[in-house]
Amino acid sequence: MPQRRFFQSGGLSRNLLAHMEESANRNPTSATAQNAFYQALLRANMPAIIIERYHSGRFAANPAATEAYQKALTMLTQNGSQGLQGEDINQTVKNLPGDLTPTQIQAVTQALAARSRGGNLAVSKSGQATGAKDGPLHVVVDETIGGSVFRWVKFLLWFILVTYLSLVVVTMLIDALSVLKRPGGKVDSEVKAEHQKTRFSDVHGADEAKEELQEMVEFLRNPEKFSHLGGKLPKGILLVGPPGTGKTLLARAVAGEAGVPFFYMSGSEFDEVYVGVGAKRVRDLFAAAKSKSPAIVFIDELDAIGGRRSSRDAAYVKQTLNQLLTELDGFDQSSSVIIIGATNFPELLDKALTRPGRFDRHVVVDLPDVRGRLAILKYHSKKIKSGKDVDLQAIALGTSGLSGAELENIVNQAAIHASKSKASFVRKEDFDWAKDRVIMGAERKTMVISAEEKEMTAYHEAGHALVSLLTKGSGSNLYKVTVLPRAHSLGHTASLPEMDKYSYTIGNYLARIDMCLGGKLAEEIVYGVNQVTGGASSDLQMATAVAFDMVASLGMSSKLGNMEYRSRYDTLSSETKARVESEVQRTLNEAYERARKLLTDHRKELDLLAKALVEYETLNKEEVEKVIRGESLPNRIAVPKGPMTIPSSAKPPAPGELSPPTTGESDGRPAPPPVPPAPGGLAPTKVSQEDSNGEADS
Numbered sequence: 001m002p003q004r005r006f007f008q009s010g011g012l013s014r015n016l017l018a019h020m021e022e023s024a025n026r027n028p029t030s031a032t033a034q035n036a037f038y039q040a041l042l043r044a045n046m047p048a049i050i051i052e053r054y055h056s057g058r059f060a061a062n063p064a065a066t067e068a069y070q071k072a073l074t075m076l077t078q079n080g081s082q083g084l085q086g087e088d089i090n091q092t093v094k095n096l097p098g099d100l101t102p103t104q105i106q107a108v109t110q111a112l113a114a115r116s117r118g119g120n121l122a123v124s125k126s127g128q129a130t131g132a133k134d135g136p137l138h139v140v141v142d143e144t145i146g147g148s149v150f151r152w153v154k155f156l157l158w159f160i161l162v163t164y165l166s167l168v169v170v171t172m173l174i175d176a177l178s179v180l181k182r183p184g185g186k187v188d189s190e191v192k193a194e195h196q197k198t199r200f201s202d203v204h205g206a207d208e209a210k211e212e213l214q215e216m217v218e219f220l221r222n223p224e225k226f227s228h229l230g231g232k233l234p235k236g237i238l239l240v241g242p243p244g245t246g247k248t249l250l251a252r253a254v255a256g257e258a259g260v261p262f263f264y265m266s267g268s269e270f271d272e273v274y275v276g277v278g279a280k281r282v283r284d285l286f287a288a289a290k291s292k293s294p295a296i297v298f299i300d301e302l303d304a305i306g307g308r309r310s311s312r313d314a315a316y317v318k319q320t321l322n323q324l325l326t327e328l329d330g331f332d333q334s335s336s337v338i339i340i341g342a343t344n345f346p347e348l349l350d351k352a353l354t355r356p357g358r359f360d361r362h363v364v365v366d367l368p369d370v371r372g373r374l375a376i377l378k379y380h381s382k383k384i385k386s387g388k389d390v391d392l393q394a395i396a397l398g399t400s401g402l403s404g405a406e407l408e409n410i411v412n413q414a415a416i417h418a419s420k421s422k423a424s425f426v427r428k429e430d431f432d433w434a435k436d437r438v439i440m441g442a443e444r445k446t447m448v449i450s451a452e453e454k455e456m457t458a459y460h461e462a463g464h465a466l467v468s469l470l471t472k473g474s475g476s477n478l479y480k481v482t483v484l485p486r487a488h489s490l491g492h493t494a495s496l497p498e499m500d501k502y503s504y505t506i507g508n509y510l511a512r513i514d515m516c517l518g519g520k521l522a523e524e525i526v527y528g529v530n531q532v533t534g535g536a537s538s539d540l541q542m543a544t545a546v547a548f549d550m551v552a553s554l555g556m557s558s559k560l561g562n563m564e565y566r567s568r569y570d571t572l573s574s575e576t577k578a579r580v581e582s583e584v585q586r587t588l589n590e591a592y593e594r595a596r597k598l599l600t601d602h603r604k605e606l607d608l609l610a611k612a613l614v615e616y617e618t619l620n621k622e623e624v625e626k627v628i629r630g631e632s633l634p635n636r637i638a639v640p641k642g643p644m645t646i647p648s649s650a651k652p653p654a655p656g657e658l659s660p661p662t663t664g665e666s667d668g669r670p671a672p673p674p675v676p677p678a679p680g681g682l683a684p685t686k687v688s689q690e691d692s693n694g695e696a697d698s
Helices: 014-026 031-043 047-056 063-081 086-094 102-116 145-178 207-221 247-258 277-291 315-329 370-381 392-397 404-420 428-440 451-470 506-527 534-552 566-571 574-601 603-616 621-628
Strands: 120-123 139-142 236-240 262-266 295-300 337-343 359-364 476-482 492-497 618-620 688-691
Touching: 014 031, 031 047, 031 063, 047 063, 207 236, 207 247, 207 337, 207 359, 236 247, 247 262, 247 295, 247 337, 262 277, 277 295, 277 315, 277 337, 370 392, 370 404, 404 428, 428 476, 428 492, 451 476, 451 492, 451 506, 451 534, 451 574, 451 603, 451 621, 476 621, 506 534, 506 574, 506 603, 534 566, 534 574, 574 603, 603 618, 603 621, 618 621
Parallel strands: 236 337, 236 359, 262 295, 295 337
Antiparallel strands: 120 139, 476 492, 476 618, 492 688
């Protein structure tokens, strides 16, 4: 007997619905009674009961009842869009007949859920969806545009949030592993030991330095050999010398010969903007070296952190140096750790750093002599294919004052030049080209120079070359003179020392001043005082620097006596400064008169040399000597130019009268900025170079 229901509806009376249900239940075979009850349920908005009774199969059905069933399905979906929540949907599904297939129940549930989200739901009324037990329910969900936009916006927001969180996690992992942005963090690469393969056989041109460092190798190999008698080796070794002489290579060779770990850091790597970072890195470096002793700690550019302290230094700079001093005192020789430092400016180091017990042994790594240069050239020439005409000994003799790095550059540039010309081996002319490039600079082939300017440059360089060639006691030989633009100059005159010279006399310095003034005087003699170009400014700077050092630093003035003025020049009285400047002026005036007389007496040779420079552009010493003797150069091909007109002699300035300084740019060559003289004396050990722009290197 069907159970009686209790209905709650706002459209019909509860008693009426109950009465109609009893009537339909008493007449299950009457389709009319069933249809009347279905219509009442439709008006009461109770489609679930219709679906349940229709699918039970216990009640008769006719076309009208089937149509009521279809309307109930439609109403059921519409009720979902009018506020059906999760509980309402579940209750509706529970009220469905129990003999529905799982597929049908799932379709109705999805349809109700989609409708509750704002979609449109349609139930197929085709012949297949008749409402029978085995008949499928065809449900079509049509989502609204607003619902689709909302779904995609929600997806994008979740995607952005997940991506952002992933990036945050990855960044935190990177920071935790490398600690790149955390002050005082430990980076493995800063204290990582290296195993060197360099040996003393790879170092050339520094035999004395290798001998001094050999005992360090013996100490690292056999410490007991030095300690059984109570002796102690230095804690720190300071390598001092010009750039490119092989200080870093020597330190690596010591570690390679001893077979110990090698810790390398540059002085600039210790300090950062954070206070305390440099001090902690010093501690980490020494702690890592002690843990792997015996070991070598090499600090390059030591002056970056070991400079003289002053009250104006930043706090972190003081902390770094103080920590370095403390670490040098905090271990003894028994730890088998050798500290090697390198610097180009030992005079800038703090005295506390170079006292006994710290960096107390200084090893000078100076520029190589002729035998050292030959050994360096032979070592690097093994890596290239050299021709039989290459004379490395002649190159070594002609490169006095060059460092090992510059000699290596000559060999490398020669190999590159030969490769560009597609040669099968490196020839002599390739080495000559490379040597000229290193000594005089690169050629500026694209620069366009007028004939008049080239002629003035030729006379300027001819004046330098003629004074250098005819002045006795200059201590250097003319190497090459050219009017081709090189580097920052319109022309170039290069002189090489006669031999490895380390002591210079007053005559050498005066000859140097004469040669500096030769270019300007040649222009005055040929073109007149008012036509001197601005290229002579650096010549005057170099001549003045040499004369000032002679007077103020070297005691080479009879009037001022054997006294040094340069180091305290700013504290001198005005009278003393005037006397110093007067002596410098006298020295320059005397040199000016000597160079003027020499060029005036050899005016014919000056014209011949200038004409040859215009014609051939570049001449070496032998060719210059032939030209001034009036001989021809049959082996040279002249540059196709128009005939040169030798200017008539201009009246030179009166004796003792130094021409006024030039400030204009009459020949189109701007005067270069002033270059202060190099500190620490005058004795030039590198190649002497003069050019038409007045740039000279010593």
